[in-house]
Amino acid sequence: METARTNQTIELLQAMIRNRCVNEGTEASGQEIRNAELLASYLEGVGLDTEMYHAAPGRSTLAVKIAGTDPNAPSLCLNGHTDVVPVNADGWERDPFGGELVDGEVWGRGAVDMLNLTSSMAVAMRHFAETGFRPKGDLIFLAVADEESGSAYGARWMAEHHPELMATTYVLTENGGLHSGAPDNRNVTMRVGEKGVAWRRLTLRGTPGHGSMPFQSNNALVKAAGVVQRLADYRPAAKIHELWGNEVERMQLDEDHKSVLLDPTAIDEFLDNLPLGRGGPYLHACTHTTFSTNVVSSQTKTNVIPDTVTIDVDIRSMPGEGPDEIQAHLDEALGDLAAEVEVEALMNDRASISQTGTPLWDSLQRAINRPFPGLTMTPGLSVGFTDARVHRDLGSIAYGAGLMSPTLTAAEFGSRFHGHNERIDTESLALTTQLWIDTITDLMG
Ligand SMILES: [Zn+2]
Secondary structure, rough: HHHHHHHHHHEEEEHHEEEEEEEEOOOOOOOOHHHHHHHHHHOOOOOOOOOEEEEEEEEEEEEEEEEOOOOOOOEEEEEEEOOOOOOHHHHHOOOOOOOOOOOOEOOOOOOOOHHHHHHHHHHHHHHHEEEEOOOOOOEEEEEEEEOOOOOOHHHHHHHHHHHHHHOOOOEEEOOOOOEEOOOOEEEEEEEEEEEEEEOEEEEOOOOOOOOOOOOOOOOOHHHHHHHHHHHHOOOOOOOOHHHHHHHHOOOOOHHHHHHHHHOOOOHHHHHHHHOOOHHHHHHHHHHHOEEEEEEEEEEOOOOOOOEEEEEEEEEOOOOOOOHHHHHHHHHHHHHHHHHEEEEEEOOOOOEEEEEOOOOOHHHHHHHHOOOOOEEEEEEEEEEOOOOOOOOOOOOEEEEEOOOOOOOOOHHHHHOOOOOOOOOHHHHHHHHHHHHHHHHHHHHHH
């Protein structure tokens, strides 16, 4: 049975990868309807009722519900997104949309983010339907669009139009289940919180003129260059969150190194001196609000001095920081240039954290101990955003979960995330599929 189920997860994952629902941040991209329909036909095959919601043409979210027997019992939503980020195929050893199964690994964009989880969730739902499982509370599966560009055509749209499907007591979504720790003290991380997202568009203005006479010109692009440099140079103070303390505790480091990583006055110097390839970007992101200037837009005419330039800055905030704190960071970073910069907020989501010690947490722990007796589950903070934040806004307790094979390291997993050669081993697919089944049976059965 378990092998048959794993094969279903593998085949669904391959088919979803091949549908190449690439989200480029435009309304017309993604076209997640293809993955939503694929999953709908898979689930309708065992008599489940499916519902399709269209936030925009082709931007479709699938909902499947198994009604609970007790209207007062806690409900749970399995939330999986169906879109993927673009690829640069030149960096891949295999076709990023081939969905090939090679030496026990499924290759392709979405194999770890998060079509692997979405496909395993669908297989768990089908298992529950086939076995006639009657959960105490409502059990919902959402295959949502547009997670990768901020959820406007996915979870955010669903939260606005169908909060009854989103505001469940519990939510399981991406992503957790990586093993770490010393051989005699192994643990597995579940993401109980994530940093905030405060994308900003900065606009610089100048005076248009002919490119043949740049002397004393008021060139918006030259000003923008100064802004970009100051943001790159900006070093906000470290902030140590208690979830970071958990993560450091799990690391295989001596006590001196651990105390440096937990000391906001010492960590920056340590990170400055850390050799490349030793996880510096991640360690820094866990302990700082970060600023990444990723898009600059100007005119495209080579002989015209630009009068308007915009810079999109990807800002990820530490817990406790809102729009006022973000503006204070920008003012400090830009100094005397701040007066020249118009700031527009593109995203304003604060960091969100769910408590542990819930019945869902305990059920997850028991489910993990079936394949891995003695393995301890620890809560972590995600530096990226997921749909969990949208559910948390509605009051849900949301965890980024999953269960990977013990050989898959956090560094290797991280390099595949939005990276080249994204792939997942079939043992991780089997473990995660079983995790949903065992957790939900334990919690809601
Ligand atoms: Zn994702």
